[in-house]
Amino acid sequence: MPAVSKGDGMRGLAVFISDIRNCKSKEAEIKRINKELANIRSKFKGDKALDGYSKKKYVCKLLFIFLLGHDIDFGHMEAVNLLSSNKYTEKQIGYLFISVLVNSNSELIRLINNAIKNDLSSRNPTFMCLALHCIANVGSREMAEAFASEIPRILVAGDTMDSVKQSAALCLLRLYKTSPDLVLMGEWTSRVVHLLNDQHMGVVTAAISLITCLSQKNPDEFKTCVSLAVSRLSRIVSSASTDLQDYTYYFVPAPWLSCKLLRLLQCYPPPEDGAVKGRLVECLETILNKAQEPPKSKKVQHSNAKNAILFEAISLIIHYDSEPNLLVRACNQLGQFLQHRETNLRYLALESMCTLASSEFSHEAVKTHIETVINALKTERDVSVRQRAADLLYAMCDRSNAKQIVAEMLSYLETADYSIREEMVLKVAILAEKYAVDYSWYVDTILNLIRIAGDYVSEEVWYRVIQIVINRDDVQGYAAKTVFEALQAPACHENMVKVGGYILGEFGNLIAGDPRSSPLVQFNLLHSKFHLCSVPTRALLLSAYIKFINLFPETKPTIQEVLRCDSQIRNSDVELQQRAVEYLKLSSIASTDVLATVLEEMPPFPERESSILAKLKKKKGPGAVSVTELEDNKREGGELNGSSDRGPDIAAMAASNASTPSPSADLLGIRSAAPVGAAPTSAGSLLVDVFSEAGPAAPSLAVNDDGFLRDLEQPTEASDALLVEGSGDSDSAPPSEDPAAPLSEADELLNKFVCKNNGVLFENQLLQIGIKSEYRQNLGRMYLFYGNKTSVQFASFSTTVTCPGELQSQLNVQTKPVEPIVEGGAQIQQVLNIECLTDFSDAPLLNIKFRYGGALQNLTLKLPVTINKFFQPTEMLSHDFFQRWKQLSQPQQEAQKIFKANHSMDTEVLKAKLLGLGMALLDNVDPNPENYVCAGVIQTKGQQVGCLLRLEPNAQAQMYRLTLRCSKDSVSRRLCELLAQQF
């Protein structure tokens, strides 16, 4: 093996590096670097041409300086020059510099691409590899444009060296990830798939990564890879530990390739071909058997490699979720690992068991390990392992063990690490609610939660307990008693005061019979906490007080006195002052009846998904998120962690809504339409949705002022009938030659056609426009019928279709001009050919101009071409549906809306609409038969976008929740917008 000197030693570089290392201070280092930079700059600018060696040395020094963390703004040109050197080491350093430092400098990219092109065509495998490595390292769009069509050819050519094939495969993978639209496998597909059969293990190892990525995006085109992968895997699994020579790693044959093969299979459902499936099951069994064999080596590398394959096999078994026998065996194997002495294995076993817990076949088997897992939560020394144990407890929880698990989690919370407390709190809150048999247990649990970890109890948690108490009258008395007792503690958390204030304000009367908790005792207890609390909590307490005046007239003088004192009525905080003033006035002038109406008990909250669950989902960020999104998530994460500070703001918002009647303050949050911007501006930034993910909903605190508000509300939706007439009217149309702006109702007209293809698009006194359309794949044809309703001829009749803005590049609409004359009572027809190039949001505009009795008519409509028209329905089974649903789990792939029903919620009507949408309506998929799920693929010229839809009606609340998951996030959003108008 080469000694260190075998490299291309550069003495100057070594000297420079030691100089830097000799520097005693950061300043000295910077000084030395600046000196070097000046030197290199002068060398590069000097008259004397530098030889290749010097250039290489200086470029290498610049690289070193950059890697130390300093900016480098020159030397790129010299590095590019090195690329065309015929000395390998110079070329190599040039490429390294480019790989590390290049940005999309257009001038340079052209030169670099030129050099790469030369090397690719050099037929020198070493040079070709260097060039491919550079493309793979930089992976820019410009490079994809230049080389995406060339590399597949290199990859499959018969005379390409193996090492070049390996680089080409991974290079192509990188380009595919950067610019999938530029990498078109088409004719190469089958030859690429067959690389799985290649003689050279290295080629297979590299190619399979490419095939896996392509299969994820185009499963159908690549599905032949399944049987090839199974037979390759089978050969490896059954080979002796020495058969594969250098591809055997610590007595494990080809561990990397095995893992990649098992990973590739996870892109597909279980093989349909019985023989292939049998062979695969055999492989999986062999892998499970091997785990029981004595190790062939004591080295950790041996066991790691072996277990890496085992865990990947278990992932595949879980992915199939169809072989009960294998699932239970997997679970038993993981059970053994739970007590393994290697921390790594314990960690992974906990992690993997989490997914097993969600399979119906292995849920019970997982549950048998509960004691071990609880023990891990208590005794593991590494917080990451404890976190996994907590996750697993959460996943294995059901009605049978909920009390035990919740109790263990609560007791763990007392000593839990700060880093995981908030998540633990959310989990306890969710489990307590989900598996509550008696709600007094639930109330106890949540109050314990606040007591133990008050700082980590986010507003969702304490709002939720209030929501539940309000909605369940069997627990209200118990809740009042329990909070009253909890408030007795000399120091209790502010969140406890909030819950206490709210609940006593609503239900204090239920415990007022007991002299130990008489109205005045209750009031004094609450008020004793008042001065220690933040402004938002005080605001909440003031509202509780006014509720007290209604519940217990005997407290009125005491409370009025409190409200009247300077510290309230002249409080420097405007919110507190306003409340004090208004409540004082209200209690003085309103009759008992009015007071009772205004301050009536809160009506039940509409049932909906727990906002806590939503929060946990958000926090855990399902699935992988690429690094580029990390920044956003980080911010989000920070916000979540800081949410204990945010809680009061919410209350402030709620408070401000409660005392500042505003037409849009939709207290119950039922109408998702209530716009955030319409809230009082001072509170706008505080307006955070606390009860659901949909429209803003502020809790109305103790004051039931929605009674006031309902009357103040403006009707937000005018009826449809009003809209059809209007500005299209001949008299009011502006006589202009420019296309008129789209009708104000154009959007409503558009919405009418989302779920249907034929009908009357527009009608006024003069003109009726009918529409008929049909769509296939990414193409559509639309027939427009213009009918003259008058007896007078339309002259200079002309229509134009335009695609505004970016729609131009997304949709291609072609048509021929129409006859310029439309006789009275006659109808003319126009055909539009439509091609969908990529997904889009806007609608094309149709402008119509004609003269009627000398007056120019000019109107513009939106053509009902919406993205869903290009759907191909996809039938799939429940299993496949949920598998795909899981695959589309990145947060931005999902769009969700909760909204009020605008139309009939009748099943047949809904079904007809969903079918009209163009997706396949899937039966027997959703466990809840009330729900609807649909699947479809949007066909555009450039790509196919898979879409899954779930619509959950709640007939009682007259609401829907609509969820869309699409492989493209813009599509999810657009479809969600469109559909929310339909139901």
Next chain:
Amino acid sequence: MTMQFMLLFSRQGKLRLQKWYVPLSDKEKKKITRELVQTVLARKPKMCSFLEWRDLKIVYKRYASLYFCCAIEDQDNELITLEIIHRYVELLDKYFGSVCELDIIFNFEKAYFILDEFLLGGEAQETSKKNVLKAIEQADLLQENLDFQMRLFSGVMVPNMASESSGLFQN
């Protein structure tokens, strides 16, 4: 199975090698590096080699004075990544002959070249030790400019911290 990036840093927190397989701005890279170095260095020796960090999984292992730290995606296999690290250390060891941190400091470009032969675009390209080293050797044989060849460590006075010159495999 894509690796997002690989970082090598010393116990003192000095970055020795960085390889990014996803496009990120320099600013983001620096931020991630700072944060991760801090997180990993704060962990105790017997803790597990994996941690959740942001939405990624971090797999790390210490060899003598150097930490090798990889970021992989949620679905990826931790154990096989741990062995990716080990195989890379083996490759360095074989090439430099009992590799130590100093070899990587002074021959950083070689460390990059070896990594490129082994992993490309974040995926294992060639897992055979022989084949990777053969590729690097061939490259070394191609060089003509032998005038300046020297043993780096005999020609230059190198101030070492003892830890930097201890073989990665000796601990």
